[in-house]
Amino acid sequence: MTAIQTDVVIIGAGPTGLFAVFELGLLDIKAHIVDILDRPGGQCAELYPEKPIYDIPGLPIVTGQELVDRLMEQIKPFSPTFHLGEMATALTKTEDGKWRLTTDAGTVLEAPVLVVAAGGGSFTPKRPPIPGIEAYEGSSVFYAVRKIENFRGKKVIIAGGGDSALDWTLNLQPVAAGMTLVHHRDGFRAAPDSVNKMRALVENGQMQLHIANVSALHGANGKLEAVTFKTKEKEYDVACDALLPFFGLTMKLGPVADFGLNLHENLIPVDTEKFETSTPSIFAIGDINTYPGKLKLILSGFHEAALMAQQAFRVARPNEKLRFQYTTSSSNLQKKLGVA
Amino acid sequence: VKIKVTDQKGGVHEIEGTLGWSLMEAVRQANLPMNAECGGCLACATCHVYVDEAFRGAIPEASELEIAMLDMAFDIQDNSRLSCQITLKPELEGLAVTLAPGTD
Numbered sequence: 001m002t003a004i005q006t007d008v009v010i011i012g013a014g015p016t017g018l019f020a021v022f023e024l025g026l027l028d029i030k031a032h033i034v035d036i037l038d039r040p041g042g043q044c045a046e047l048y049p050e051k052p053i054y055d056i057p058g059l060p061i062v063t064g065q066e067l068v069d070r071l072m073e074q075i076k077p078f079s080p081t082f083h084l085g086e087m088a089t090a091l092t093k094t095e096d097g098k099w100r101l102t103t104d105a106g107t108v109l110e111a112p113v114l115v116v117a118a119g120g121g122s123f124t125p126k127r128p129p130i131p132g133i134e135a136y137e138g139s140s141v142f143y144a145v146r147k148i149e150n151f152r153g154k155k156v157i158i159a160g161g162g163d164s165a166l167d168w169t170l171n172l173q174p175v176a177a178g179m180t181l182v183h184h185r186d187g188f189r190a191a192p193d194s195v196n197k198m199r200a201l202v203e204n205g206q207m208q209l210h211i212a213n214v215s216a217l218h219g220a221n222g223k224l225e226a227v228t229f230k231t232k233e234k235e236y237d238v239a240c241d242a243l244l245p246f247f248g249l250t251m252k253l254g255p256v257a258d259f260g261l262n263l264h265e266n267l268i269p270v271d272t273e274k275f276e277t278s279t280p281s282i283f284a285i286g287d288i289n290t291y292p293g294k295l296k297l298i299l300s301g302f303h304e305a306a307l308m309a310q311q312a313f314r315v316a317r318p319n320e321k322l323r324f325q326y327t328t329s330s331s332n333l334q335k336k337l338g339v340a
Numbered sequence: 341v342k343i344k345v346t347d348q349k350g351g352v353h354e355i356e357g358t359l360g361w362s363l364m365e366a367v368r369q370a371n372l373p374m375n376a377e378c379g380g381c382l383a384c385a386t387c388h389v390y391v392d393e394a395f396r397g398a399i400p401e402a403s404e405l406e407i408a409m410l411d412m413a414f415d416i417q418d419n420s421r422l423s424c425q426i427t428l429k430p431e432l433e434g435l436a437v438t439l440a441p442g443t444d
Binding site for chain 2: 043048051120126127128129160161162183184185187188189213215232247248250251
């Protein structure tokens with residue numbers, strides 16, 4: 001695939017990554033943003049879209065999603081390109097000294113500056129702490145459904161009680177040879193309509209519902225044969241070809257850990273002048289960085305984005321003079337923002 | 341208050357918790373292995389603990405939201421709680437909890 005050329009590649013579309021687009025934009029620096037989630041907002045959108053935040057300067061109360069919506073509005077004049085649902089997987093240096101970032105979707109981005117604004121890391125499915133589960137992942141244990149057809153004629157067990165668990169139970173039940181939903185309690189936080197449909201299937205004998213925890217896996221060479229269900233009273237085995245656990249997402253640093261950035265307890269050390277990492281022209285801002293006195297606050301990320309942008313300009317535009325201006329007084333900036 | 345914490349691998353730790361703080365904060369302060377990813381806003385279920393039977397009565401019952409969030413934790417038992425929802429108070433002196441699997 002041909003590499004896309006830009007000024008800055010930002011990993012992470014959380015509030016810090018989004019505001020970085022703004023600060024870079026004021027300096028005429030173009031950005032592309034990569035995020036593993038399928039929408040912008042990071043933790044604000046994924047973990048607490050409806051929870052109020054009270055410590056954003058000037059916004060006495062704002063929900064996670066509202067903050068993301070406002071940031072998206074604020075950066076609109078700079079029309080960044082988003083690569084959503086993609087994980088940044090590899091970083092190399094090109095012959096002309098640029099960074100080349102590749103994603104798991106095959107996107108290749110080249111830029112003189114890389115900004116890591118990856119927060120707590122990539123959101124990835126939670127892995128149940130069942131001994132030996134790794135050996136079955138990708139062959140019998142799946143955290144997502146890519147093709148429904150792959151489950152045709154299979155004895156499928158789905159674990160969990162949320163919308164993903166219920167939706168896939170209903171979607172895979174018609175093709176599966178057997179469908180079992182296992183959940184630790186006889187109550188579900190999924191949409192009531194899905195729960196009703198599931199209960200009707202159970203009543204008609206078209207699938208089974210077990211109230212239990214999954215405690216062990218049995219099989220060989222990555223091929224699952226049975227799963228042990230554990231209740232307070234007993235443990236018993238249920239035959240199984242495919243297990244799909246849906247317990248939400250967790251944050252894992254992921255491939256960024258291999259970018260050679262001198263990690264300290266899974267955080268990236270930076271200076272507090274430019275928020276540059278130990279590797280020149282790679283910056284780290286927001287929750288992912290560390291420095292003396294660091295506070296994991298959204299407002300810290302905003303500040304870090306502004307200072308990072310100054311140095312990013314010097315790297316991306318080595319022959320131009322950096323002119324510091326205010327949005328209130330500069331007609332030049334106001335033109336960029338589309339208000340003048 | 342003094343708290344006895346058994347970690348995911350069976351190690352036992354005596355830690356000191358501050359009154360009015362959450363149990364999750366006390367565990368994190370003591371640098372014990374607990375993800376507590378969302379920082380206590382009831383959004384991740386990665387601060388799941390088992391509460392010793394003797395203390396279950398001294399802790400207010402789980403809210404509906406906490407019960408729903410526990411769906412995203414593993415190996416749920418009757419004494420499963422999210423530690424960010426347990427506020428330390430004098431009655432909890434000597435509290436004993438076990439960090440649940442999948443929280444480190």
